[in-house]
Amino acid sequence: MSVIYSRAPLRISLGGGGTDLPSYYREHGGYLISGSIDKYVYMLTHTVFQKRYRLKYSEMEEVDETNDIIHPIFREALKRHWEGSPLEIAVVADVPAGTGMGSSGAFTVCLIKALSLARRRSITAGDLAERACEIEIDILNEPVGKQDQYVSAHGGICAYTFQTDGTVDVEPLNLDDRTLRRLRNNLLLFYTGEARSASKILAHQVEKSAANDDDMLENLHRTKEMGYRSRELLEAGDLEAYGELMHEHWENKRRRSPGMTDEHIDRLYTLARRSGCLGGKLVGAGGGGFLLVYAQRPDDTRQAMAAAGATELPFDFEFRGAIGNESL
Structure with a gap:
């Protein structure tokens, strides 16, 4: 399969949002309720016949090496989770960026999911979320939390407990x-x-x-x-x-x-x-x-x-x- 489709849902926080930032949970532990919704980030990834990396989002980039990519999430994810020939990746979303529904986290989750499929490797929701968090929080040093990545990877309406050691417990809510x-x-x-x-x-x-x-x-x-x-x-x-x-x-x-x-x-x-x-x-x-x-x-x-x-x-x-x- 030369064209890979992936999608990752956006989310609405239902209570406790803000306690998922490392600056808080590493000392005090965090807890929140959040639900994924049927609005998504979508990607099409073309894996063959590409001589250069071609990335289409709100801008368009075409480069020879991953180090030359301007978009920081694309650059760091491809550097760490892709070892093959150049790719063409096109991105669209149901809502604009910067509107509060976790689009950056969903973008990162969607991209890592696509790269895992392109490498023919399975990935659990927990690993998918953690790899996305590593890129945004540890590598890019963005002042964001772990909610968006975890909700997008897991889906559903869940309680998320952020332990002081960085691990995250995910519990689906029991709703009739x-x-x-x-x-x-x-x-x-x-x-x-x-x-x-x-x-x-x-x-x-x-x-x-x-x-x-x-x-x-x-x-x-x-x-x-x-x-x-x-x-x-x-x-x-x-x-x-x-x-x-x-x-x-x-x-x-x-x-x-x-x-x-x-x-x-x-x-x-x-x-x-x-x-x-x-x-x-x-x-x-x-x-x-x-x-x-x-x-x-x-x-x-x-x-x-x-x-x-x-x-x-x-x-x-x-x-x-x-x-x-x-x-x-």
Whole structure:
């Protein structure tokens, strides 16, 4: 097979997000709930008849050697996980980068999955996630956590425990069918119309955590508690209480870092609450991207947000994680 297809899902954080950064979990341990959704990063990898590396993403590169590749994830992944002749790789995604749903982590997972298939080597979801984390966190020194890579590799709605030694425990949530249907119906995603750099926002958290800043650590401890509580409420099917906890999460996250929100996002959130939403949060680091809300009257919220110019992104949860040709 000369053309390899791979895809990796994006995600929405459901509680505890931010405690997956090494600057926090290496000292205190992290915990969060997150779900993969049916929005993806896709790649087509052509393995034969290529004289040069040809990479097509938001830009296009054509080079002779991997060291000459500008895109840092492409460069480092190919240097470490590919030993064959040059490749042509084309990338597309369902949502723009910088919108808070883990696109960078999904991109890295999708690429390593493709390279494993091209080398005819199997790879577990755990190894796939760890190799992606190694590139982004250890090699490129990006101030990001492990959530995006793990959720994209595993899929489903899971609890992730980040141990102080760097290992990660993955536990699928025990959700009954009625709870899952209500989550699908009442959780809504709206685009704020703004993309942002997660690295800039997360760098502030990393700096404060590394300096043992009392306010930052107290905020993250509270965030982790909300992760545990989110699991309890979701597994109990108490979605009204979960929606209210989302509002607490919003208020706590607003206090964490400058630039997490702005007047436009605050207006959208207030509008969503007035339309019957119990709570909501910006998915990802904040500063823009997508607003996730728990709506008691979904149609009323859709109408209010549409009038404000906030486009809905319909979604469902997905349970396969990163896949390629062998899984189709």
